[in-house]
Amino acid sequence: xxxxxxxxxxxxxxxxxxxxxxxxxxxxxxxxxxxxxxxxxxxxxxxxxxxxxxxxxxxxxxxxxxxxxxxxxxxxxxxxxxxxxxxxxxxxxxxxxxxxxxxxxxxxxxxxxxxxxxxxxxxxxxxxxxxxxxxxxxxxxxxxxxxxxxxxxxxxxxxxxxxxxxxxxxxxxxxxxxxxxxxxxxxxxxxxxxxxxxxxxxxxxxxxxxxxxxxxxxxxxxxxxxxxxxxxxxxxxxxxxxxxxxxxxxxxxxxxxxxxxxxxxxxxxxxxxxxxxxxxxxxxxxxxxxxxxxxxxxxxxxxxxxxxxxxxxxxxxxxxxxxxxxxxxxxxxxxxxxxxxxxxxxxxxxxxxxxxxxxxxxxxxxxxxxxxxxxxxxxxxxxxxxxxxxxxxxxxxxxxxxxxxxxxxxxxxxxxxxxxxxxxxxxxxxxxxxxxxxxxxxxxxxxxxxxxxxxxxxx
Numbered sequence: 001x002x003x004x005x006x007x008x009x010x011x012x013x014x015x016x017x018x019x020x021x022x023x024x025x026x027x028x029x030x031x032x033x034x035x036x037x038x039x040x041x042x043x044x045x046x047x048x049x050x051x052x053x054x055x056x057x058x059x060x061x062x063x064x065x066x067x068x069x070x071x072x073x074x075x076x077x078x079x080x081x082x083x084x085x086x087x088x089x090x091x092x093x094x095x096x097x098x099x100x101x102x103x104x105x106x107x108x109x110x111x112x113x114x115x116x117x118x119x120x121x122x123x124x125x126x127x128x129x130x131x132x133x134x135x136x137x138x139x140x141x142x143x144x145x146x147x148x149x150x151x152x153x154x155x156x157x158x159x160x161x162x163x164x165x166x167x168x169x170x171x172x173x174x175x176x177x178x179x180x181x182x183x184x185x186x187x188x189x190x191x192x193x194x195x196x197x198x199x200x201x202x203x204x205x206x207x208x209x210x211x212x213x214x215x216x217x218x219x220x221x222x223x224x225x226x227x228x229x230x231x232x233x234x235x236x237x238x239x240x241x242x243x244x245x246x247x248x249x250x251x252x253x254x255x256x257x258x259x260x261x262x263x264x265x266x267x268x269x270x271x272x273x274x275x276x277x278x279x280x281x282x283x284x285x286x287x288x289x290x291x292x293x294x295x296x297x298x299x300x301x302x303x304x305x306x307x308x309x310x311x312x313x314x315x316x317x318x319x320x321x322x323x324x325x326x327x328x329x330x331x332x333x334x335x336x337x338x339x340x341x342x343x344x345x346x347x348x349x350x351x352x353x354x355x356x357x358x359x360x361x362x363x364x365x366x367x368x369x370x371x372x373x374x375x376x377x378x379x380x381x382x383x384x385x386x387x388x389x390x391x392x393x394x395x396x397x398x399x400x401x402x403x404x405x406x407x408x409x410x411x412x413x414x415x416x417x418x419x420x421x422x423x424x425x426x427x428x429x430x431x432x433x434x435x436x437x438x439x440x441x442x443x444x445x446x447x448x449x450x451x452x453x454x455x456x457x458x459x
Contacts, residue, residue: 021302021320022397031348031399033419034434037074038403038427041067046422048090049412052104052120057412057420059428060087066108068120071414074430078123085111091139093117093148093160107148109136115150117162127162140179140187145200147210151176155189155198157210165210168198180228180236182250186215188236190225194218195238197253216253220246229289229296235309237296239286245298245307257312262286262300288328297337299326304339306351306393316351316393328410337395338419340408346421346431348399353391403429 044062051057052068056077060066064087066080089109104120115136117126134153141148147165150156153175156167176189185200195218203209223241230236236250247257262284283301290297295315296307303319304326322341329339337349406424413419419431 021323022318024397024400028399030350031401032433032435033399033401033431035432035437036403037430037432039069039074039076039430040427041065041076041079042426042428044086044426045409045424046426046428047409048087049410049420049422049428050090050092050106051412051414052092052106055414055417056104056120057414058090058106058120059422060090060108061409061422062086064110064112066090066106066118068123069420069428069430071412071417071420071430078120080108080118080123080125082116082118082125082128083108083110083112083114088135088137089139091141091148093141094143107139107141109139109150111135115139129158129162131164134175137175137177138179140181142181142187142200145185145210147200149179149187151179151189155179155187155212157200157212166212168212168214174224177225178228180230182230182236183233184251188228188238188248188253190228190238192224193221193240195221195225195248218248218253218255220255220258227286227289229291231291231296231309232293237289237291239289239298239300241285243284243286243300245286245289245296247296247309247312257309259307259314262298262303262305262314262317285325287325290330292331295331297329297331299329299339301325302341304329304337304349304395306395316395318349318395318397321347321349321395324407327407330411330413332413333415336398338411338413340411340421342407344402344404344406344408344423344425346401346404346408346411346419347397348401349395350398351393352396354394401431403431 042061042063042065046059046061048060049057055071056068057071058066058068064083064085068077070077087108087110091107093105093107106118106120107115109115113132113135115129119126132152136150136152138151139148146160148158154167155176157165159165174192176191178190180188182188187198189196189198196214197216199213199215201211201213203211221240221244225238225240227239234250236248237245239245243260243262245259246255249256286298286300288299294309296309298305298307302322302325303317304321305314306316308315321339322343322345324342326339326341329337331337335351340346404423404425404427408421408423411419411421416436418433421429
């Protein structure tokens with residue numbers, strides 16, 4: 001596998017700050033990704049990857065070009081040109097019309113104020129929408145309703161034919177940065193520090209039209225909301241620029257729990273570095289969220305945190321998982337996590353249980369000292385009791401993928417086909433399980449020998 005170390009001569013980011021980033025040697029027994037394919041084509045930062053089906057994906061970024069790739073072979077399938085500026089959002093949009101042959105489409109939005117629908121089978125442009133007054137920052141497909149939403153200065157609802165069904169009035173200059181689908185035909189839209197709940201209501205004239213109604217504004221965050229994730233039909237979670245994580249009821253939109261002490265070592269005793277009272281926003285910013293039914297996994301500053309929804313607390317963390325901000329995090333089907341960072345690395349972590357230690361009282365953190373936090377004496381006692389009755393966990397570094405020379409923006413996990421990463425170095429890397437690829441090559445060789453009627457191998 002092609003490997004090289006990056007950042008060896010990196011200067012400390014603060015005079016009083018000492019790096020405690022975990023390292024792992026060359027012998028990475030639990031890391032299957034020992035081979036890689038470098039996919040070239042983009043001429044600028046590659047920011048987006050989206051899965052089309054079990055073996056295809058699309059990539060897009062600041063060069064305005066969309067590439068379709070085969071995840072098994074790394075073959076470039078199509079190169080899609082139609083935008084004149086950088087891509088700002090991308091989403092898959094599969095056909096659900098029973099009368100038509102199933103087709104795979106993707107939607108792409110650009111800073112050129114257009115949205116294009118592409119056919120992934122032919123690589124052709126299906127249709128372009130050019131009526132936007134500002135850049136579309138996010139796209140969300142409501143598959144059940146067979147509509148898609150575009151978010152920018154307005155929230156627009158479109159059908160498959162790209163007819164505009166309805167739209168909101170102008171929201172703010174900042175506009176909608178991210179969207180998530182909720183039950184009962186609702187969506188949550190992040191607009192600055194506000195979370196706006198919209199409901200789609202079918203037109204009463206039995207047409208396929210819709211109306212969109214603003215039903216509630218949630219103003220619990222103190223800074224811009226950067227990340228949204230739906231856990232299930234009952235719960236969704238938001239994260240902000242100043243490190244606030246809020247758990248919401250997806251039905252009545254009430255706040256169920258919150259966490260705002262990610263940086264506080266008194267709340268997370270596993271922290272190994274000294275905590276400065278004046279943290280820069282990038283060190284506490286919740287850049288990305290993902291989840292399973294039990295936990296929310298948060299990329300916060302340079303660290304990754306596991307927040308248990310039932311216990312309503314962080315059960316494991318790595319404050320300095322990377323040398324720079326973590327941009328993307330995903331939970332694998334096993335107990336592993338993958339994270340990628342501005343430092344150019346991709347790391348694999350395993351969530352493990354550890355020997356339980358006697359519970360210690362939870363000290364009051366900086367936020368709580370000034371009355372901003374959630375903890376008080378009663379909460380501390382409850383937290384101590386919870387600690388006594390629950391298993392403690394930790395995150396262990398089991399793999400470190402060094403291949404990119406610049407910030408890794410995101411990745412896609414394709415199971416046995418491998419892992420796909422994209423970066424500011426203009427490259428896409430397809431990471432492969434070396435043992436599996438070796439077996440496949442051996443099988444192919446024997447099949448060819450069998451076809452040729454020559455099974456006698458000469459050594």
